[in-house]
Amino acid sequence: MFLSTIVLGFINSIILALVALGFNLTFGISGVANFAYGGLYVFAGLTAWIFINIVKLPYIVSILLSIAATSLFGALIYRFILQRVRGIELSEVIATFGIGLAVLELFRYLGFYGFEYTLPVMFEGSINLFVVTVSIQRVMIVIIGIALAGGIWFFTHHTKIGLAFRGIAQDEYTALTLGIDSDFIATLSVAFGSTIAAISAVAIFPLGTISIEQGYVVLINALAVSIVGGLGSTGGLIIAAFIIGYLQTFTSAYIDTQWVMFVPPLIILAVLALKPSGLFGKQKELEERV
């Protein structure tokens, strides 16, 4: 029981980290709020479903198409909406929240929910991990999660565009003087964040059905992980994902499944009361939080 909880908690934590990575890349690292994140996540899942089941494309092609479509959608959101209100916090939050809401509720209105809306797994089968049998899909999620986290760390620390991402968050005007086109970089950052949302969607949705509610849950989980870990810190994000993930798994194993929902808000409140900048937040510690 205990050992299996450890293994499942590990997988759950990686799922949380995976979901939060995209949000953290756009908001934490480049400073562009993207409250449409949940909408993009469900959008990716449902476009993949449409490509597979209605257009009848092969699995790999549909997934790649859906990831591309989601990234493009993210870029379009920035180019046509966010760019006009950039820098006005209120407008950024409300505009992206409105887009996310419209996307999610439009899918709900069109009837895209129910048991038939499932994505196929990447590989069938399951393997034995120490004490529990885990499906290969979950193992794949762990691999993708670790690869993405490492990839993002490398990207934001050792590539020109990645450094520009961090540059525009730290000081947009200084970044401009160094020849960084902040609008272009911000477009890229929203697009990349959407790419990660899409990747996590096609990796995670096969574990259950595609539901509209997942859009809201994902946004909340991503927010919780980012706030607890401290924005802008990929390491903090991973640790926060593990804290929340293990607490959730232990709650569902030893108390009751329905209390899992309470873990993120309670941790957020506790962290905010004790250390408002998050556990590992360094960036903008003074500026963003009073």
Added chain:
Amino acid sequence: MAKRKERIDRGIKVRSDDIFALSSWREMLYLSSPRVLPIVIILFLAIFLSPYWQRVLLSVAVFGILSLSWDMLNQTGMISLGQSLFFGIGAYFAGTMNHYFGWHPFLTIPFAMIAGGLFCTVILMPLVRLRGIYFSMTTLILPIFFERLIEAARIFGGTEGLTGLQSLPYSWLELYLPLLFLLIVLFGFRRFMASDYGLVLKGIHDNDQSVKSSGININIYKAFVLFMASAVGCFAGAFITHVYLFVGMPVFALDYSILPIASSVVGGVGTFAGPVLGAFILVPLSEILRQFGGLRIVFYGMFLVIFIVALPDGIFPYIQRKYQQFERWVEVK
């Protein structure tokens, strides 16, 4: 020849800004009509509308109150994405007091305002140290948290909710109480923000660090605003509980969070009159769109985006500008 639009205050506006307002009826009418006209229109609507549209007017008032509460928070630099927290907490305070202790609605509504306001303030206090987006993130989560709490802990009726609550003693109160409260809050908030205390709040919105460096403890100010806004929001919830005679998990629904924001954005953020105007536009519109069911929320979302991008000032500041200024094209030299 390049031209630009020049805006100049109307003469009557300049005259009526000071003591000369008393010089003629025209100036006094100019000053008083924007204040008196809404009251007259609201009373007129309340009296002459059909019973169905009177119910719509009731929800206009409720959403107007929630929008005012949202705008109050916004003017102090706190963007809330969870107005349904206040609405729900107020509803549950009133509902439980009435259901378990049999309190009269005249007792439960003020109690829900004060106790609910204090409750929300205490919950949100850890968050006032956060700015802008960070505050919004957490307020987005809280209503969902309480909804799940009631579901999981099976308290206060759980998923079933509490039914059979007492209604207001006179049926005419169901319409006039929220309208009266809306007007009181509208004019009260406007006057409040014009006071010195309101000036500090505006300062917090514009630059909290410089307010802090003036030796003002902004947390106390923010806590007070939180209390005021949440008490007003709780009134809306407590009142609706005694109209629907029911309190349950739907009081934390997304509608109560998103519609106040949408009305404020459409009407004009930061004016108080704008959010009320927005509620008067959006709530009847959503009533007309009722046949589309869930598509309503999609429309709200689109409205938010379109107004934020294309008309960020909102409708009210536009009307205000036309009322106070005239425009003309001048040549750029």
